[in-house]
Amino acid sequence: MRLQDKVILITGSGSGIGKSTALLFAKEGATVIVNDLQLDKGEETAEEIRSAGGKALFLPADVTKPDSVKPMVDRIIAEYGRIDVLFNNAGISGVGALHEIEPEQWDKVVNVNIRGVYVPSKYVLPHMMEARQGSIINMSSCVAEIGLARRALYAATKGAVLSLTKSMQVDYAEYGIRVNALLPGTILTPFVENYLRTGYDDPEKAIASIKTRQLSGDLGRPEDVAKAALFLASDDSKFMMGSPLYIDGGVTFG
Numbered sequence: 001m002r003l004q005d006k007v008i009l010i011t012g013s014g015s016g017i018g019k020s021t022a023l024l025f026a027k028e029g030a031t032v033i034v035n036d037l038q039l040d041k042g043e044e045t046a047e048e049i050r051s052a053g054g055k056a057l058f059l060p061a062d063v064t065k066p067d068s069v070k071p072m073v074d075r076i077i078a079e080y081g082r083i084d085v086l087f088n089n090a091g092i093s094g095v096g097a098l099h100e101i102e103p104e105q106w107d108k109v110v111n112v113n114i115r116g117v118y119v120p121s122k123y124v125l126p127h128m129m130e131a132r133q134g135s136i137i138n139m140s141s142c143v144a145e146i147g148l149a150r151r152a153l154y155a156a157t158k159g160a161v162l163s164l165t166k167s168m169q170v171d172y173a174e175y176g177i178r179v180n181a182l183l184p185g186t187i188l189t190p191f192v193e194n195y196l197r198t199g200y201d202d203p204e205k206a207i208a209s210i211k212t213r214q215l216s217g218d219l220g221r222p223e224d225v226a227k228a229a230l231f232l233a234s235d236d237s238k239f240m241m242g243s244p245l246y247i248d249g250g251v252t253f254g
């Protein structure tokens with residue numbers, strides 16, 4: 001098992017990629033701390049892991065709020081003594097050309113997608129620094145690298161996450177901490193279903209257009225990203241530091 005006895009916090013793991021990763025990490029021997037805003041979904045993920053014989057605890061928290069995240073981190077440390085891996089996965093979409101985006105929507109997406117990486121990292125890092133080891137995985141996106149229609153706001157936040165990853169790596173390398181980023185293409189999750197439904201006049205046409213851009217000819221699945229996250233969480237990736245890892249069906253370089 002590749003994550004035997006590791007204590008791993010995954011934000012936003014009540015759904016989609018985070019959930020799929022939580023299930024895979026537990027199968028690989030990790031104790032998974034499932035975090036989400038949605039109480040029912042978070043508990044569901046943790047329960048699914050436990051009923052399959054794995055180890056999981058659901059701790060609800062809003063990743064943008066220090067007074068919500070700090071008690072969560074304190075509880076994990078009190079209970080398990082350490083956090084080996086932090087997967088900053090929680091994120092939200094924001095669809096529209098810039099002139100259509102309202103300032104409130106801008107602030108919300110920036111807040112969750114960028115501050116939501118900063119806040120958990122801020123409280124987990126001192127424990128990793130003390131332990132002189134750790135792996136942080138930040139969820140970016142291939143839109144950090146390529147232009148896609150109606151994705152400017154979202155792309156700006158994911159570009160920021162990629163920049164953050166590189167600079168974080170420089171600051172924490174001396175503590176034995178690795179910080180890498182995942183850059184998925186379009187992965188079929190509730191997040192994508194929602195933005196296709198609300199952000200485009202013709203969702204079928206939007207899907208067809210996304211597919212034609214991908215060398216794979218099809219969209220990705222949450223398990224595809226979970227397997228890449230497993231690589232970054234495990235010691236198999238010990239020589240990867242501050243790097244982007246693309247899981248995009250060839251859309252970025254195709």
Ligand code: NAD
Pocket residue numbers: 011012013014015016017018035036037038041061062063064089090091092093112116139140141142183184185186187188189190191192
């Ligand atoms: P999802 O909507 O299925 O899951 C995201 C989860 O994050 C939800 O359960 C939600 O409740 C939780 N969440 C949202 N705000 C939160 C907050 N403030 N605090 C705690 N939890 C919060 O989405 P997904 O597709 O699995 O996306 C996961 C991540 O992957 C996101 O960061 C997204 O931007 C990124 N991503 C997704 C795709 C894709 O095509 N699905 C592609 C590239 C990157």
